[in-house]
Amino acid sequence: MTTLSTVPYTLKIGRATREAYGDALLELGRKNRDVVAIDADLAKSTFSWTFGKHFPERFFNIGIQEANMVGIASGLASSGKIPFISSFAAFALCKGFDQLRMGAAYPHLNVKVAGSHGGISIGEDGVSQQSVEDVALACALPGFIVCIPADEVSMTAAVHAAAAHQGPVYLRLGRPKAAVVHEAPLDFAFGRAITVREGDALTIVANGLLVAQALVAADRLADRGIHARVLDMHTVKPIDAEALARASRETGAFVVAEEHLHYGGLGSVVAATLARTTPAPIEFVDLGDRYAESGKPDDLLRKYGMTADAIISAAESVLRRR
Amino acid sequence: MPATASPSIEQLESIARTLRTHALRAIAAANSGHPGGSLSAAEIVTALYFGGVLHHDPKNPEWPDRDRFILSKGHGVPILYAALAERGYFPVEEVMTLRQVNSRMQGHPVQGMTPGIEASTGSLGQGLSIGIGHAIAGRLNGKHFRTYVVLGDGECQEGQVWEAAMCAGNYELDTLCAIIDYNRYQLDGAVEDIQSLEPMRDKFAAFKWNVLETDGHDVQAVLEALQAAQEHRGRPTCIIAHTVKGKGVSFMEHNNEFHGKAPTSEQLQVALAQLHGSQESGVRAQGVSG
Numbered sequence: 202m203t204t205l206s207t208v209p210y211t212l213k214i215g216r217a218t219r220e221a222y223g224d225a226l227l228e229l230g231r232k233n234r235d236v237v238a239i240d241a242d243l244a245k246s247t248f249s250w251t252f253g254k255h256f257p258e259r260f261f262n263i264g265i266q267e268a269n270m271v272g273i274a275s276g277l278a279s280s281g282k283i284p285f286i287s288s289f290a291a292f293a294l295c296k297g298f299d300q301l302r303m304g305a306a307y308p309h310l311n312v313k314v315a316g317s318h319g320g321i322s323i324g325e326d327g328v329s330q331q332s333v334e335d336v337a338l339a340c341a342l343p344g345f346i347v348c349i350p351a352d353e354v355s356m357t358a359a360v361h362a363a364a365a366h367q368g369p370v371y372l373r374l375g376r377p378k379a380a381v382v383h384e385a386p387l388d389f390a391f392g393r394a395i396t397v398r399e400g401d402a403l404t405i406v407a408n409g410l411l412v413a414q415a416l417v418a419a420d421r422l423a424d425r426g427i428h429a430r431v432l433d434m435h436t437v438k439p440i441d442a443e444a445l446a447r448a449s450r451e452t453g454a455f456v457v458a459e460e461h462l463h464y465g466g467l468g469s470v471v472a473a474t475l476a477r478t479t480p481a482p483i484e485f486v487d488l489g490d491r492y493a494e495s496g497k498p499d500d501l502l503r504k505y506g507m508t509a510d511a512i513i514s515a516a517e518s519v520l521r522r523r
Numbered sequence: 524m525p526a527t528a529s530p531s532i533e534q535l536e537s538i539a540r541t542l543r544t545h546a547l548r549a550i551a552a553a554n555s556g557h558p559g560g561s562l563s564a565a566e567i568v569t570a571l572y573f574g575g576v577l578h579h580d581p582k583n584p585e586w587p588d589r590d591r592f593i594l595s596k597g598h599g600v601p602i603l604y605a606a607l608a609e610r611g612y613f614p615v616e617e618v619m620t621l622r623q624v625n626s627r628m629q630g631h632p633v634q635g636m637t638p639g640i641e642a643s644t645g646s647l648g649q650g651l652s653i654g655i656g657h658a659i660a661g662r663l664n665g666k667h668f669r670t671y672v673v674l675g676d677g678e679c680q681e682g683q684v685w686e687a688a689m690c691a692g693n694y695e696l697d698t699l700c701a702i703i704d705y706n707r708y709q710l711d712g713a714v715e716d717i718q719s720l721e722p723m724r725d726k727f728a729a730f731k732w733n734v735l736e737t738d739g740h741d742v743q744a745v746l747e748a749l750q751a752a753q754e755h756r757g758r759p760t761c762i763i764a765h766t767v768k769g770k771g772v773s774f775m776e777h778n779n780e781f782h783g784k785a786p787t788s789e790q791l792q793v794a795l796a797q798l799h800g801s802q803e804s805g806v807r808a809q810g811v812s813g
């Protein structure tokens with residue numbers, strides 16, 4: 202039985218990506234005095250507090266008011282600051298959406314949004330706190346970069362890339378400790394997929410926690426002589442169309458795996474991209490069109506089918522369709 | 524179904540202890556949940572469900588004339604599950620499946636899944652608006668049910684709470700009663716340090732509410748405030764219930780570490796001993812029926 206914590210012996214469990222976010226933000230704060238952080242009463246959970254305790258004059262825990270937080274970030278960015286705002290992804294995106302639209306996307310401002318506890322792997326708190334639509338919402342904001350790093354190494358790189366980028370960025374952070382799938386220093390750029398496993402039988406495109414699961418699945422498929430390529434598609438927007446087209450030509454079939462609703466996430470973007478360039482059969486590993494529930498992260502990922510096992514079944518069906 | 528005759532204040536106090544026990548046991552079993560804000564609301568929930576205030580029918584949760592209860596601070600739901608179970612909506616044993624996969628005892632309230640739960644909450648700031656909808660529907664249908672909404676103080680930092688406050692005041696919704704669990708803490712620390720709400724009383728009064736303040740752990744005082752709310756005409760009532768986060772367990776009181784952390788099994792034993800001491804078996808034998 203594959204679980205969240207079941208990863209190959211070659212992978213070690215690292216920090217949660219939210220913890221890596223806080224550490225990277227602190228480093229950024231030391232280098233750049235224009236970096237300002239805001240949180241909405243979840244600073245200890247999002248790890249923005251790592252920055253906050255070092256730079257109290259540049260940190261604002263404004264209380265439970267996410268829409269206000271986004272609006273303040275819009276003003277800060279308009280006045281030349283680089284605001285990093287954080288909360289649970291469910292609240293930052295859902296409660297701040299109009300403010301993100303009018304105050305960040307439309308004027309194309311330098312607002313960086315960190316949505317923590319993405320996906321259902323937040324676990325016991327249940328649906329109200331589980332962000333399963335944030336990627337769709339963020340992708341619906343023109344000009345936003347939308348990035349879901351898989352581990353501490355890529356999260357650190359993504360935070361620095363977000364600061365270097367002129368324009369709005371959405372980063373999704375995760376609650377559980379994440380397997381380390383990349384080696385530091387990582388050659389990282391938004392919009393450029395990272396090939397974490399070479400293969401020619403099919404391509405597994407994944408992001409977030411599902412990258413480690415994809416590697417577990419690829420190992421098990423390899424035992425059966427099926428060599429799957431694994432792409433860490435950390436950036437959903439702009440998508441790496443070139444890596445997808447190449448994978449399509451070289452492998453001819455896809456499984457897309459993400460911790461998100463079926464509609465509007467990585468799967469939708471991959472399918473739309475391939476349809477225009479190099480169509481190929483695709484199977485999807487995601488939450489589907491439903492909400493989950495409370496439970497231990499591993500129990501939920503199993504029940505709702507976002508595991509290496511689910512990726513293997515999807516690979517089997519897509520290979521039958523090739 | 525009319526509210527049943529209320530038990531004595533002493534009985535109500537013992538019921539509050541029983542609810543605390545269930546809530547803490549469930550949170551400890553889940554090793555996850557929010558003890559602090561569950562415990563601070565124990566007397567409020569006790570007064571509503573056992574003090575003859577709420578008209579409801581556990582055998583018929585959809586009864587159209589029932590009074591509505593909305594826990595807007597959804598993370599405090601263990602204390603509500605405890606009350607609903609003791610009232611017969613579902614077995615007490617089911618409460619102990621809190622936060623586990625395939626359980627109806629979700630980490631935050633879910634409408635349509637758990638009997639007695641009137642609104643899906645957990646994203647703070649939304650319950651009062653839903654309460655307004657019920658109150659307006661009652662008025663339109665010529666019904667006389669009342670609607671009660673429990674909010675956290677930190678929760679009142681959300682803008683929607685004040686949109687709702689403005690609306691309820693202007694619509695003169697006197698069947699609506701907001702109760703604020705004013706325990707002075709939120710997730711990251713003290714409300715006063717993070718984003719002060721003061722002067723709270725004046726704010727609600729300025730939004731045309733009848734405002735009452737009470738000791739939220741004095742069941743008698745809470746009942747009197749609820750009674751006064753019922754009698755007030757022409758304005759909604761806001762009861763600012765002054766409470767202590769973690770009330771009833773010495774090491775949880777005023778200790779915000781237990782905002783969202785479960786007690787260990789050793790801590791649970793200490794907590795249960797403090798809550799009931801040697802009376803526990805007696806209290807359970809008495810039960811909370813009535």
Ligand SMILES: Cc1ncc(C[n+]2csc(CCOP(=O)(O)OP(=O)(O)O)c2C)c(N)n1
Pocket residue numbers: 241242243265292296557559560561563596598645646647648674675676677678679704706708709710768782
């Ligand atoms: C919209 C929203 N933002 C953030 C949270 C995370 N959160 C859960 S409880 C809590 C603090 C609530 O404080 P308060 O209302 O005072 O409740 P209490 O202290 O009684 O537990 C926060 C910020 C949430 N549930 N909803």
